Each structure stands twice: as structure tokens, then as C-alpha cells.
Amino acid sequence: MKRIYMDHAATSPLDAEVLKAMEPFFSEKFGNSSSLHSFGKEAKGGLDWAREKVAEAINAKPKEIIFTSGGTESDNLALKGIAYAYRSKGNHIITTKIEHHAVLHTCEFLEKNGFDVTYLGVDKYGFVDLDELRNAITDKTILVSVMHANNEIGTIEPVEEIGKICRENGVKFHTDAVQTAGKVPIDVEKMNIDALSISGHKIYGPKGVGVLYLREGTSLEPQTLGGGHEFGKRSGTENIAGIVGLGKAMELAVKRMARESVRLALLQDKLSDKIQERVDGVKLNGHPEKRLPGNANFSFDFIEGEGLIMHLDMEGIAASTGSACSTKSLEPSHVLTAIGLSHVQAHGSLRISLGKDNTEEDVDYLVGVLPPIIKKLREMSPLNKDNVKEFENFGDSEHKH
Amino acid sequence: MKRIYMDHAATSPLDAEVLKAMEPFFSEKFGNSSSLHSFGKEAKGGLDWAREKVAEAINAKPKEIIFTSGGTESDNLALKGIAYAYRSKGNHIITTKIEHHAVLHTCEFLEKNGFDVTYLGVDKYGFVDLDELRNAITDKTILVSVMHANNEIGTIEPVEEIGKICRENGVKFHTDAVQTAGKVPIDVEKMNIDALSISGHKIYGPKGVGVLYLREGTSLEPQTLGGGHEFGKRSGTENIAGIVGLGKAMELAVKRMARESVRLALLQDKLSDKIQERVDGVKLNGHPEKRLPGNANFSFDFIEGEGLIMHLDMEGIAASTGSACSTKSLEPSHVLTAIGLSHVQAHGSLRISLGKDNTEEDVDYLVGVLPPIIKKLREMSPLNKDNVKEFENFGDSEHKH
Amino acid sequence: MYGDKVMEHFRNPHNFGELKDADAVGKVGNPTCGDLMWIYIKVGKNEKGEEIISDITFKTFGCVAAIANSSILTDMVKGWTLEKAEKVSKEDLLKEMDGVPPIKIHCSILAADGVKAAIKEYREKKRKE
């Protein structure tokens, strides 16, 4: 059977060119970059090369690039590292209700350890309100963390304006750019960003490698201690092959960005239009334009997402419902409830995230197989437009299993 | 020029079979293991397979295996994770003066955060004294961390006895087995081990992936928060290719262990004998027998190690002096000073760590090129047996740059 | 995550849809938690004159496990006496579901509650008659 992967926001396949760049570092230039000998120097060469590539891609300096084990570690390191480094200045952090769990759970950890965290709400499109942000800043605020684009609904936040507000108030600004790096232009100077998280596996790079950009002069308490790698900010023998892979993936992504983002946005538009044409009781979540190219997030009335995903999987289509990570909890996506969806609507969500190998035909195929699946699930569902109202009020956050 | 790698304690090349096992997970079975669809299931399959392989290798259960980004993270997670989880029981930790910096610097961090740490000394071979350990345990002691084998001098510690003492005293026992996993038999049951660190790149597996074995029922405060991966103990999208590589590397290492450890021990004996035969003023550091197969650590009188390494490198031989990581500090190795070497002797150390591709011929070649290098460096050195005494007293630890 | 049997029942569920002339409907679950299940029953009599479930269908909003256990349980209890069906064991149902992950246990046994709720409604209706 034909298999069509449409879950690129969860992860992506390694690009053949990226693998080629990594290959010499598996068993030829395999040294430990700390070693004095030639094997060590070769490894160091790869490390330096990748650092430059990543720096170039976001208009940073090589020494501002810290390699980590992924987006989750980058988020943890940024938040804990900056919070503890500036603890004497204040204990207030501002973030949003729609961040990835790597940010949210780290904030909850910090709350348990003497920090106050303000979680900004978002409007129906998922946008943070800039005035609300301004009002939330106090003289104890040390850090603002707002994601560049949301991984579920794809909404792109006004980070440049947020950066400006932070700069004006002398507050550090971190942004989780795991979904945008290599897909949407990033300029840490123009955007006034002090810290930024990137993950390799979202851009056809390897899993298990990420980046924390940290502006020169920004203090950070290291979280992983040892041999003093990465300018003393993140210890552990460097995953050179993975780091080179990330460097190559960033280079390719930036090179392809202009064309690919237009192509994906058009594909996504077509997809959204056709689905809304052929299925009723469907809603596109997130903002219609200011969204990640290729991301489409729908809510289908009266049905639940897992069954939908499994039926699509049986037709060869890989997609997701809510966040990929949320399969460990029965709670519906915190992002979808934050934009005002009831729990019933949130459970009926489908996220399609298109990528480099997806074509018009793939979209046509999806648009063909989806309506009968929705129809079948609705036939099976006790919910309908006459009774759904009585169940929608369950969307209060107090209700727990 | 012929290039001979003899620095396997720093890192090792990826085994071709390991790469082969990893390959399907780069761009075919590339899914996110949390995803519901078939790509996700394939990834989950790789993850489960590797978890079983690692568990088998150390006589643990699959659910006791937590994948991390490497040995450094495993050490950090074990120490901080257990220390904070048992904080209400006590605040005392016992370790040794010869641990890797990943353990030592984490202990220093814990000291700054309300914990008391006892650093046990070692004898001239590098052995911890079991009575000293017994005496150090108080009713506030919650954790003992003693490495399985030292990365510099190769000495294998009596972990089984240490585990027994810890068990008798109701204290958790962590061991850093980064240098021994796959090289020396490990049985977490027999050895009474509660937590154990492993790193992929020391056993012909990939860099950037490691394991923390954590005994069922042992509490741990997670340090990297997010999607709740690895049983909620270590979040971050799993590096499936890397994890499968580590699983394969462990499987191969265990299969080859019996033969390979004998072969390497014999090669190392030959190397030590020949060097001591042809060069005077040389001493083998560590214990003559209870050492890692293939590890040889020498101190050459009157010369400094960096120059020695660089001369060997020019002859095509990759070796190291002190710890690979110590190139970031001018202090001589804390391990060599802990076994009683003066700073001058410690600076003159050479670590040869043999691996699977090293042959008798390689050893002969090293034994051939080494004596003239030592001779040349000694000719250049102001130190000699008549004046060295006056400089050896500088070995006190108070002296700092 | 799910075994073959669960997937098979999810793919081709038995007994789904409204039962037009149902004697009672058991409504269980809560869409906030992602599942809502209606079990329709029709009650008849066996040769001994005992009341039995002569027909049963379901309508389910929920995950794969919720749909599969609706199908499996309705298959199972069809023809059972009300007395027996009332005591249907959640453990047995879970066994039939063949190893669902812990987080899915709740929705993998919901149909048992559904059948009980339907029988209860049937008895109450009868009492009022």
C-alpha cells in the first residue's frame, strides 16, 4: 500500500544529503573533539563547521551556538539556566498557555522552586496579546518565553514585537523555534532574541540533537555538568555526526526555504479548501494566514481523533491528533482548549503537517479518503448537532478523570 | 601515513554492524515513537528492541532502562535525580576523588545546594578502601557513587562489595560504568547496583546516546522535563537510530567480550613489558591486573605529556595524556594526583587504550617509535634525576595557577 | 499499542448504530475524557422464560479502545440473561481486549458499564409500568 507521511510537525525523515554529510563522522573522523591528536582535530573540524552553519542560518555568532540533545533539552536549559542565573535580579517569568510541554513542565518545576510564572492566554487564533504581555512585566520579571510558532495549530507569534518589548524592559527573551527554524526566517538580531531553541529532527536532520542559541553576554547556569564542553554551558562528548547533520539540515532548509514555504502554503490552502468543501461540521484551527507553511489543523464535529488517525493510517496516511506527546494523557490538547475549543471539539482534531515529499496527488488522495471515514465515525457516534450542546459545557479545566 | 588509533577510552569508531542496524531508522522507520500511526509504531519497535538488548546485557528489566544523551547526562541524572528524590531521608552523598568530571562537578553542584559530599581517597593503585566507605556512611547518607572502572588508569573498583555495603546500610548505589559496559561483565542483581551509567560511543556505538539503568522502585526526580518520554524520567523525542545503535553495540560487545577482553589484556601486557624494557624512568599507573583490558597508563620521568602526544600523532599514533577532557584545564589529572603522583609525574603521563582493530603489529610499531621520542623530549628537558626532587614537592593540591 | 483483535473490531465494528425499537438505552462516559457510549438493548425471553438480551447495539464517541470494546462486549452479551449480563466482569472484558496500555484501561471496559446502565434503565422503566 501507498504510504503517505503527513506528520512532519512530529518528526521528519533524515534527508539523504544530510546523511551523506554525517557519514564521514561515523567511523573515519570519529575522534573525540577534545583529543589532541589528528582524529580529535578532524572531529573538531566538523563541530566548528556545523556551529558556523547554524549561526549563519539565524544571524548569530558561532560562539552563541550551544549544541544539545534536542528541542526539549534546549527548552529546559534555556529556562532553568536563565532563571537561576538571574535569580538575584528577580523571580518572575512570563510564558503562554500554548507552549510545548518542554517549556510548560519546566515552568511548573520553577514554580515549585521559588519562581512565579505568569501564563498568558491567547485569542481564538492562538495569538498572544502584546498589551497583556506589557502589563504582566513587573520589576521582578527576568525572562519571557513565547514560542515562535505553535506545534499544533501552527500559529506564528509576533516574536519581533515581543522581543522589542522585552528589550525595552530589560528582560531576557527566549523563544522555542523548534517548529520554525529552517521554515520561517529567523534573525536573532532583528527579533531581539536572547535565547532560542532548535531541534534537528523537525527539519530532516537527525533526532537527538538540538541547539540553544544564547546571546553573547547572557548568563546561563549550566544544567549538565562534566568535561566543560560547549563553552562550559553543556557538558558531554559531542555527538559530532549528529551535530554535522543538524548543521547540514539547517543549511539545506535555509536554502530551500523561500520556494518550499510557498509550495507548502499553497498545498495546505488547497487541502483546507477541499476538506471544507467536502465535509461539513469542520473548522480550521489557528490563523488562516499567519501559520506554519504546510500545517493544517481541523476540528471535526462529533468524532474523536484517535479513531480518525487509525482509519487514516489504514489508508496509508500518517497524521496526528493534538500533540504527538499528548498520547500519554487522556486530557485533550491544552493548546486547543486555550484557543477556546470545548473538550469535545478538541478531541475531534486532526493535524496534517505537510513536508518536502508531499505532492498535490497526496493531498488529493487524503481529500478522497477522508470524507467516508468522517461519515463512518459520525454514524457510530452518539453525538449530533441536536445533543452536542449538552456535552460541550464539559470543557472546564477543573474536570479531571 | 599509517594511522593507528589507540585512544578508545576517549571514544571509538562506529562499528559497521551497528551502523547497519541504525540505517533503517534514518529515513524509512523514521517516525516519532509517540505517534499513533504505523511510522510511529515502527519507531517504537526499534526503541523496545534496544531497551531489551541493553537490559539483557546487564541482567536488568527493560523498564529499568532509561535512554539519555550520553554518559555525562546519565551521571548528572543519576546523582541529581536520586539526591533530590531522597532529600527528605538525608543529605549526605559519598563518592571518590577519581570519578569522571560528570560525577565530580555534579557533586560540587549538589554541595552548593545543601548536600554534604564525602570524597573518598584511593590507594596507589586507585582502589577505594571498603572500611573507609563503611565508616563514611552515616544515617544521613542517601547515595554512594563509585565508578566501575577509572577512565584514566583503568583500575576496576570492587563494586560488588561496595553494592553489598550500600544494600546493608539502606543506601542507594550508583556506578559510572561508562568504561566497563560491554567490556567487563556487569550484573546489576549480583552487584547490588541501583543506578548505572552507560555511554554508546565507548563501545563502537554512536555518540550522543547513553543509558541510565535505574532499579525498579528507586525514586528519581527527572531533570529534563517535557513530553514524559522514558517512563516520565527523561523527556525529549527519542533518538531512535542512536538508541538502536547503542542496543546493537551492547549486543555485539557482550557477544565478543570473553574473547576480546583476553586479547586486549594480552596486547596490553606485551605493550607494557616492551615499553618498560626499552625505556627507563617509566612507571605503569593503576593496578597491574585489576584493570580494563587494553588500558595502559604510563608516567615517563622528566617530560610533559602534550608534547609526547603530538610527537606520537606525527608518527600516526593517537593516544592521550590524562583525561581527554582535561585539555581544558592546565591542572594535571586529578586521578593521577589522587594515586600519589607528583604534578611533574602526572604531567608526564601517557594513556594507551587499545581497541578492536589494534593488532600485535600496531603494538610493535608503537614500541618502536616511542623510545626516540622520549629520548628527544628528555634531551630538551631541564629536568633530570639529579634535580627532579626539588620540583616534585610542588605536588600539593593547594598550589593553583 | 493495540492487539490484532482490538484493531479488527475497531476496523469492522459489530452491532453499531441505533437500535430503533430498543427497550432501553444505557448512556455512559464523558466526552471531556474523550469517550461517550450509548448501549441500546432489546429484551426478550429464552426457553426457560428468563429475560435475555435479544438484541444489542452501540453508538460510541471515543478512541479505538472505546469502539473496540463496544463491539466486543455487545457480541459477547448478546443472548445472555439480564442477570448474567448485569454481572459482566470488567476483568473478562479487559482480557478480551488483550493487553491495552494502562492509560487506556478506563475506556477499554466502559462497555461493561454501558450494558449495566442499559439493564438498569430497563428495570426501572418496567417497575414504573
Place this chain on the structure above:
Amino acid sequence: MYGDKVMEHFRNPHNFGELKDADAVGKVGNPTCGDLMWIYIKVGKNEKGEEIISDITFKTFGCVAAIANSSILTDMVKGWTLEKAEKVSKEDLLKEMDGVPPIKIHCSILAADGVKAAIKEYREKKRKE
């Protein structure tokens, strides 16, 4: 880590070994920190009658940078007047070393101290004569 010039001087150091009939020896460094350097000088006169370093050698226990800067500086100051050599600039020497890592700066300029120490010893010896 090191540039070509440093590596070349490390590989084939100039002016190493004891200077048998040296007029003075400057002893600097500290083996605890990994370097110890002895600079041997012989003092002569130039046509103007000024005292110059007519010959110079070194013995060094230390890293690549320590050995290389011994070689480079002894090359450099050979023939210089004591007055000029006394004021040899550490910055100039560091420039000659062509970009050593920060942690190696200490041992990359040690030879300047060595030359100064040797000249100082020479002057003291002369004063006592």
C-alpha cells in the same frame, strides 16, 4: 589548536640543549603548571661596543606551546642587545605564536620571562665580579 608555525617549531625546535659555556641561565616556570624553562645565554659585543646576546639556547619541560615559544623567541633575540632583549614584548611573541587558545597564553609567552631572567642573572653576576 596550534598554527603551522608553532607546530613546525615544536617538531624541529631551534637552539635547544645546554649551552656549555653560558654566561647566565634564566630559570622560569613551574612544573606543577606543566612548564619549566631554562634559557642559557652567552653575551658578546657588537661593533658599537654594546652587549648583545651572542648565543642562546633553551631546555624546556612543557607543552607544545612552551617548546615552540622557546624556539621562536631564542631565534628572535639572538644578536639583540641586552637592552632591547630585556624589553622583549610578550604581545609580539604572542603574535609570532599565531593564535594560541586562551588557556595556553601563559606558556606561550614564558620564554620572554626566561630571557629577562637570564639577562638579570647575567647583570647580577657581573655586578658581583
